[in-house]
Amino acid sequence: MINISNQGPKFITAEVTITEANLSNSDEFKAELVKLLDEHNKIIILDLQELKYVDSAFLGALVSALKYAISLKLDIVLVGLRSDIRDLIKLIRLDKVFKIYNYAEEAQFAVNKF
Amino acid sequence: MAPRAEKMELEFNNGTGGLIASLQQMLEFISGRIPSGADAEDILFRSKVIITELLTNAIKHAGKGTTLFEIESSACLSIRKTDKGAPLYLVTDNDHPAGSGSNNKKLISADPLNALFAIRENENRVRFTSEESSMDDFLSVEQVMEHFGLLIIARSSDEFTYTYHNDTGSNVFSVSLNWYAEN
Numbered sequence: 001m002i003n004i005s006n007q008g009p010k011f012i013t014a015e016v017t018i019t020e021a022n023l024s025n026s027d028e029f030k031a032e033l034v035k036l037l038d039e040h041n042k043i044i045i046l047d048l049q050e051l052k053y054v055d056s057a058f059l060g061a062l063v064s065a066l067k068y069a070i071s072l073k074l075d076i077v078l079v080g081l082r083s084d085i086r087d088l089i090k091l092i093r094l095d096k097v098f099k100i101y102n103y104a105e106e107a108q109f110a111v112n113k114f
Numbered sequence: 115m116a117p118r119a120e121k122m123e124l125e126f127n128n129g130t131g132g133l134i135a136s137l138q139q140m141l142e143f144i145s146g147r148i149p150s151g152a153d154a155e156d157i158l159f160r161s162k163v164i165i166t167e168l169l170t171n172a173i174k175h176a177g178k179g180t181t182l183f184e185i186e187s188s189a190c191l192s193i194r195k196t197d198k199g200a201p202l203y204l205v206t207d208n209d210h211p212a213g214s215g216s217n218n219k220k221l222i223s224a225d226p227l228n229a230l231f232a233i234r235e236n237e238n239r240v241r242f243t244s245e246e247s248s249m250d251d252f253l254s255v256e257q258v259m260e261h262f263g264l265l266i267i268a269r270s271s272d273e274f275t276y277t278y279h280n281d282t283g284s285n286v287f288s289v290s291l292n293w294y295a296e297n
Contacts (some may be wrong), residue, residue: 023170024130053134055170060260070255088163091269092262093227093246097255 001025002032005047006104011077011111012036013045013104023057030061033076037069043114044069045107049080059094066098075099075114077107119188120147126181128172128197140165140185140193147187152293157191160270164289167263168195171287175199190272191291199285201278204232204240225259226252230268239277244268 006013014036021029036044066076077099081089089095101107122143126136144161148154165183172181176197186192204220218234226247232240244265251257268274273290 020134022130022133023173053137053166055166056262056266057170059262063255063258063260067255067258084159084162087159088266091163092265094258096227096249096252097258 001029002036002046004036006108007040007042008108008112010114011043011045011108012040013047013108015047015049016051019050020053021051021058022053022055026057026061029058030065033061033065034068037065037072037074041072041074043075043077043111045077045079045104045111047080047104048078048085049082051085052082054085054088059089059092063094063097075111077101077111079104079107119186121184121186124183124185126169126172126183128176128178128181130173133169133173136169136183137162137165140183143185144187144191147191149293153295156295157291157293160291161191161193164193164267164270164291167266168193168287168289171195171263172197176285190293193289193291195287196284198283201285202240202276204234204276205238205278222264223259223261225257226250227258228265228269230265235275238280239275242268242274242276 001018002014002016004012005015018025033044069076079101080103081100086100089098089100101110122140124136124139126132141158141162145158148157168183172195176199179198181195181197184194220232220234222230222232224230224247226249229245229247231243233243234240242264267289271289272292275288277286277288279286
Protein backbone atom coordinates (compact mmCIF):
# COMPACT_ATOMS: atom_id res chain seq x y z
CA MET A 1 0.00 0.00 0.00
CA ILE A 2 2.96 2.35 0.69
CA ASN A 3 6.37 2.01 -1.03
CA ILE A 4 9.51 3.95 -0.20
CA SER A 5 10.86 5.59 -3.35
CA ASN A 6 13.59 7.86 -2.02
CA GLN A 7 15.43 8.69 1.21
CA GLY A 8 17.48 11.55 2.55
CA PRO A 9 19.07 12.22 5.93
CA LYS A 10 15.88 13.82 7.25
CA PHE A 11 13.13 12.28 5.15
CA ILE A 12 11.76 9.31 3.32
CA THR A 13 9.55 9.74 0.28
CA ALA A 14 6.79 7.15 0.28
CA GLU A 15 4.37 6.52 -2.57
CA VAL A 16 0.84 5.41 -1.86
CA THR A 17 0.12 2.70 -4.42
CA ILE A 18 -3.63 2.29 -4.00
CA THR A 19 -6.11 4.29 -6.08
CA GLU A 20 -9.05 4.07 -3.66
CA ALA A 21 -8.59 4.94 0.01
CA ASN A 22 -11.71 4.30 2.02
CA LEU A 23 -12.82 2.75 5.29
CA SER A 24 -11.97 -0.74 4.04
CA ASN A 25 -8.24 0.05 3.99
CA SER A 26 -7.85 3.10 6.25
CA ASP A 27 -6.75 1.10 9.32
CA GLU A 28 -4.11 -0.74 7.31
CA PHE A 29 -2.97 2.54 5.75
CA LYS A 30 -2.51 4.11 9.20
CA ALA A 31 -0.67 1.04 10.49
CA GLU A 32 1.78 1.19 7.57
CA LEU A 33 2.45 4.88 8.16
CA VAL A 34 3.05 4.29 11.89
CA LYS A 35 5.43 1.45 11.04
CA LEU A 36 7.39 3.67 8.65
CA LEU A 37 7.71 6.35 11.33
CA ASP A 38 8.87 3.81 13.91
CA GLU A 39 11.35 2.09 11.61
CA HIS A 40 12.93 5.14 9.98
CA ASN A 41 12.44 7.96 12.50
CA LYS A 42 12.32 10.47 9.63
CA ILE A 43 9.81 12.92 8.19
CA ILE A 44 7.55 11.18 5.67
CA ILE A 45 6.91 12.87 2.35
CA LEU A 46 3.77 11.06 1.29
CA ASP A 47 3.18 11.00 -2.46
CA LEU A 48 -0.55 10.60 -3.13
CA GLN A 49 -0.54 10.98 -6.91
CA GLU A 50 -2.07 7.53 -7.50
CA LEU A 51 -5.05 8.25 -5.27
CA LYS A 52 -8.28 8.95 -7.12
CA TYR A 53 -10.82 8.37 -4.34
CA VAL A 54 -10.65 9.21 -0.65
CA ASP A 55 -13.26 9.37 2.06
CA SER A 56 -13.45 10.71 5.61
CA ALA A 57 -12.14 7.43 7.06
CA PHE A 58 -8.91 7.85 5.10
CA LEU A 59 -8.60 11.51 6.16
CA GLY A 60 -9.15 10.46 9.79
CA ALA A 61 -6.38 7.86 9.47
CA LEU A 62 -4.08 10.49 7.97
CA VAL A 63 -4.73 12.91 10.85
CA SER A 64 -4.21 10.14 13.39
CA ALA A 65 -0.87 9.23 11.80
CA LEU A 66 0.13 12.90 11.75
CA LYS A 67 -0.55 13.12 15.49
CA TYR A 68 1.73 10.14 16.02
CA ALA A 69 4.44 11.71 13.83
CA ILE A 70 4.26 14.99 15.73
CA SER A 71 4.52 13.09 19.04
CA LEU A 72 7.86 11.73 17.73
CA LYS A 73 8.87 15.28 16.69
CA LEU A 74 8.53 14.22 13.05
CA ASP A 75 6.01 15.19 10.38
CA ILE A 76 3.98 13.88 7.43
CA VAL A 77 4.10 16.10 4.35
CA LEU A 78 1.67 15.61 1.46
CA VAL A 79 2.56 15.85 -2.24
CA GLY A 80 1.01 14.90 -5.58
CA LEU A 81 -2.60 15.56 -4.61
CA ARG A 82 -5.25 15.58 -7.31
CA SER A 83 -7.07 18.89 -7.35
CA ASP A 84 -10.34 17.45 -5.99
CA ILE A 85 -8.57 15.76 -3.07
CA ARG A 86 -6.70 18.97 -2.34
CA ASP A 87 -10.01 20.85 -2.44
CA LEU A 88 -11.52 18.34 0.00
CA ILE A 89 -8.61 18.82 2.39
CA LYS A 90 -9.08 22.59 2.14
CA LEU A 91 -12.84 22.25 2.64
CA ILE A 92 -12.35 20.88 6.14
CA ARG A 93 -9.29 23.06 6.72
CA LEU A 94 -6.78 20.25 7.06
CA ASP A 95 -4.46 22.38 4.94
CA LYS A 96 -3.89 24.26 8.23
CA VAL A 97 -2.24 21.21 9.80
CA PHE A 98 -0.59 19.41 6.86
CA LYS A 99 2.26 20.89 4.86
CA ILE A 100 1.29 20.38 1.21
CA TYR A 101 3.51 20.68 -1.86
CA ASN A 102 2.90 19.98 -5.52
CA TYR A 103 5.93 17.76 -6.05
CA ALA A 104 8.15 15.50 -3.95
CA GLU A 105 11.29 17.41 -4.98
CA GLU A 106 9.77 20.64 -3.70
CA ALA A 107 8.92 18.99 -0.37
CA GLN A 108 12.39 17.42 -0.09
CA PHE A 109 13.98 20.84 -0.59
CA ALA A 110 11.73 22.33 2.10
CA VAL A 111 12.29 19.46 4.55
CA ASN A 112 16.05 19.79 4.22
CA LYS A 113 15.72 23.39 5.42
CA PHE A 114 13.60 22.47 8.49
CA MET B 115 -34.79 28.79 -16.14
CA ALA B 116 -35.11 25.84 -13.76
CA PRO B 117 -34.34 22.48 -15.37
CA ARG B 118 -37.04 19.87 -15.95
CA ALA B 119 -37.47 17.61 -12.88
CA GLU B 120 -35.74 14.26 -13.31
CA LYS B 121 -34.95 11.56 -10.81
CA MET B 122 -32.75 8.47 -10.52
CA GLU B 123 -32.73 5.76 -7.88
CA LEU B 124 -29.89 3.44 -6.94
CA GLU B 125 -29.95 0.58 -4.50
CA PHE B 126 -26.58 0.28 -2.78
CA ASN B 127 -25.56 -3.03 -1.22
CA ASN B 128 -23.71 -1.41 1.73
CA GLY B 129 -20.41 -3.06 0.69
CA THR B 130 -17.14 -1.40 -0.27
CA GLY B 131 -17.04 -3.36 -3.54
CA GLY B 132 -19.75 -1.26 -5.14
CA LEU B 133 -18.53 2.14 -3.94
CA ILE B 134 -16.86 3.52 -7.02
CA ALA B 135 -19.38 2.22 -9.54
CA SER B 136 -22.27 3.63 -7.49
CA LEU B 137 -20.54 6.98 -7.09
CA GLN B 138 -19.80 7.20 -10.81
CA GLN B 139 -23.36 6.27 -11.76
CA MET B 140 -24.81 9.03 -9.60
CA LEU B 141 -22.26 11.61 -10.76
CA GLU B 142 -23.00 10.79 -14.40
CA PHE B 143 -26.68 11.43 -13.79
CA ILE B 144 -25.90 14.77 -12.14
CA SER B 145 -23.35 15.74 -14.77
CA GLY B 146 -25.93 15.52 -17.54
CA ARG B 147 -28.44 17.69 -15.70
CA ILE B 148 -26.46 20.71 -14.56
CA PRO B 149 -28.21 23.77 -16.03
CA SER B 150 -26.30 26.17 -18.23
CA GLY B 151 -24.74 29.01 -16.31
CA ALA B 152 -24.22 26.91 -13.18
CA ASP B 153 -20.67 26.23 -12.00
CA ALA B 154 -20.49 22.62 -13.19
CA GLU B 155 -17.06 21.96 -11.67
CA ASP B 156 -18.20 23.16 -8.25
CA ILE B 157 -21.49 21.21 -8.39
CA LEU B 158 -19.67 18.02 -9.38
CA PHE B 159 -17.00 18.43 -6.70
CA ARG B 160 -19.58 19.00 -3.98
CA SER B 161 -21.78 16.17 -5.26
CA LYS B 162 -18.80 13.82 -5.28
CA VAL B 163 -17.74 14.48 -1.70
CA ILE B 164 -21.35 14.38 -0.43
CA ILE B 165 -22.21 11.10 -2.16
CA THR B 166 -18.87 9.62 -1.09
CA GLU B 167 -19.66 10.36 2.55
CA LEU B 168 -23.24 9.11 2.27
CA LEU B 169 -21.92 5.86 0.78
CA THR B 170 -19.37 5.57 3.59
CA ASN B 171 -22.12 6.26 6.11
CA ALA B 172 -24.20 3.47 4.56
CA ILE B 173 -21.35 0.98 4.88
CA LYS B 174 -20.68 1.97 8.49
CA HIS B 175 -24.19 2.38 9.84
CA ALA B 176 -26.89 0.98 7.56
CA GLY B 177 -26.44 -2.67 8.46
CA LYS B 178 -26.69 -5.69 6.22
CA GLY B 179 -29.61 -4.60 4.06
CA THR B 180 -29.49 -2.14 1.21
CA THR B 181 -29.55 1.63 1.10
CA LEU B 182 -31.66 3.59 -1.35
CA PHE B 183 -30.08 6.61 -3.00
CA GLU B 184 -32.35 9.07 -4.80
CA ILE B 185 -30.98 11.92 -6.88
CA GLU B 186 -33.44 14.53 -8.07
CA SER B 187 -32.70 17.35 -10.42
CA SER B 188 -35.26 20.16 -10.36
CA ALA B 189 -35.08 23.74 -9.07
CA CYS B 190 -32.13 22.50 -7.02
CA LEU B 191 -30.20 19.26 -6.79
CA SER B 192 -31.44 16.86 -4.10
CA ILE B 193 -29.53 13.85 -2.84
CA ARG B 194 -31.35 11.53 -0.49
CA LYS B 195 -30.19 8.39 1.31
CA THR B 196 -32.67 6.06 3.04
CA ASP B 197 -31.81 3.04 5.17
CA LYS B 198 -33.23 1.05 8.04
CA GLY B 199 -30.26 1.05 10.38
CA ALA B 200 -30.45 2.26 13.99
CA PRO B 201 -31.74 5.85 14.39
CA LEU B 202 -29.17 8.59 14.82
CA TYR B 203 -28.61 9.38 18.51
CA LEU B 204 -29.47 13.03 17.89
CA VAL B 205 -33.20 12.26 17.59
CA THR B 206 -33.25 9.88 20.55
CA ASP B 207 -31.37 12.33 22.77
CA ASN B 208 -33.70 13.70 25.45
CA ASP B 209 -31.12 16.27 26.53
CA HIS B 210 -31.45 17.89 23.16
CA PRO B 211 -35.13 18.82 22.82
CA ALA B 212 -36.88 20.04 19.73
CA GLY B 213 -38.34 23.52 19.67
CA SER B 214 -37.45 27.13 19.29
CA GLY B 215 -34.71 29.00 21.06
CA SER B 216 -31.00 28.44 21.36
CA ASN B 217 -31.29 25.20 23.33
CA ASN B 218 -32.30 23.23 20.24
CA LYS B 219 -28.87 23.88 18.68
CA LYS B 220 -26.38 21.30 19.85
CA LEU B 221 -22.65 21.32 19.31
CA ILE B 222 -21.76 17.88 17.98
CA SER B 223 -18.03 18.31 17.53
CA ALA B 224 -15.51 21.11 17.59
CA ASP B 225 -11.81 21.62 17.21
CA PRO B 226 -9.63 24.63 16.37
CA LEU B 227 -10.51 24.16 12.69
CA ASN B 228 -14.26 23.53 12.57
CA ALA B 229 -17.44 23.27 14.62
CA LEU B 230 -20.43 21.10 13.67
CA PHE B 231 -23.92 21.73 15.05
CA ALA B 232 -27.25 19.90 14.90
CA ILE B 233 -30.41 21.99 15.14
CA ARG B 234 -33.33 19.85 16.26
CA GLU B 235 -36.26 21.06 14.17
CA ASN B 236 -38.81 18.60 15.53
CA GLU B 237 -38.94 15.28 17.36
CA ASN B 238 -37.60 13.35 14.39
CA ARG B 239 -35.57 15.80 12.38
CA VAL B 240 -32.25 17.62 12.76
CA ARG B 241 -30.53 20.07 10.45
CA PHE B 242 -26.74 20.21 10.39
CA THR B 243 -24.69 23.38 10.14
CA SER B 244 -20.99 24.06 10.41
CA GLU B 245 -18.76 27.00 11.21
CA GLU B 246 -15.07 27.64 10.82
CA SER B 247 -13.32 27.98 14.16
CA SER B 248 -11.06 30.95 14.78
CA MET B 249 -7.75 29.07 15.05
CA ASP B 250 -6.97 31.36 18.03
CA ASP B 251 -7.13 28.36 20.32
CA PHE B 252 -4.94 26.17 18.14
CA LEU B 253 -2.19 24.66 20.27
CA SER B 254 -1.35 21.39 18.59
CA VAL B 255 -2.54 18.85 16.05
CA GLU B 256 -3.67 16.72 19.01
CA GLN B 257 -6.75 18.95 19.20
CA VAL B 258 -7.86 18.13 15.66
CA MET B 259 -10.73 15.67 15.40
CA GLU B 260 -10.55 12.54 13.28
CA HIS B 261 -14.19 12.14 12.21
CA PHE B 262 -15.14 14.25 9.23
CA GLY B 263 -18.11 12.60 7.49
CA LEU B 264 -20.98 14.81 8.66
CA LEU B 265 -18.75 17.88 8.58
CA ILE B 266 -17.82 17.30 4.93
CA ILE B 267 -21.49 17.00 3.96
CA ALA B 268 -22.52 20.04 6.02
CA ARG B 269 -19.70 22.12 4.57
CA SER B 270 -20.48 21.10 0.97
CA SER B 271 -24.26 21.43 0.96
CA ASP B 272 -26.77 24.26 1.04
CA GLU B 273 -29.05 22.24 3.31
CA PHE B 274 -28.38 18.97 5.13
CA THR B 275 -30.97 17.24 7.30
CA TYR B 276 -31.58 13.90 8.95
CA THR B 277 -35.10 12.59 9.59
CA TYR B 278 -36.16 9.44 11.37
CA HIS B 279 -39.49 8.03 10.20
CA ASN B 280 -41.10 6.16 13.10
CA ASP B 281 -43.74 4.54 10.92
CA THR B 282 -41.27 2.82 8.60
CA GLY B 283 -38.19 2.74 10.85
CA SER B 284 -36.27 4.59 8.12
CA ASN B 285 -33.36 6.99 8.41
CA VAL B 286 -33.32 9.66 5.73
CA PHE B 287 -30.34 11.91 5.11
CA SER B 288 -31.35 14.66 2.74
CA VAL B 289 -28.97 17.10 1.06
CA SER B 290 -29.76 20.03 -1.22
CA LEU B 291 -27.43 21.94 -3.49
CA ASN B 292 -28.45 25.16 -5.19
CA TRP B 293 -27.54 25.23 -8.86
CA TYR B 294 -26.46 28.83 -8.62
CA ALA B 295 -24.42 30.50 -5.90
CA GLU B 296 -26.41 32.98 -3.84
CA ASN B 297 -25.25 36.58 -4.12
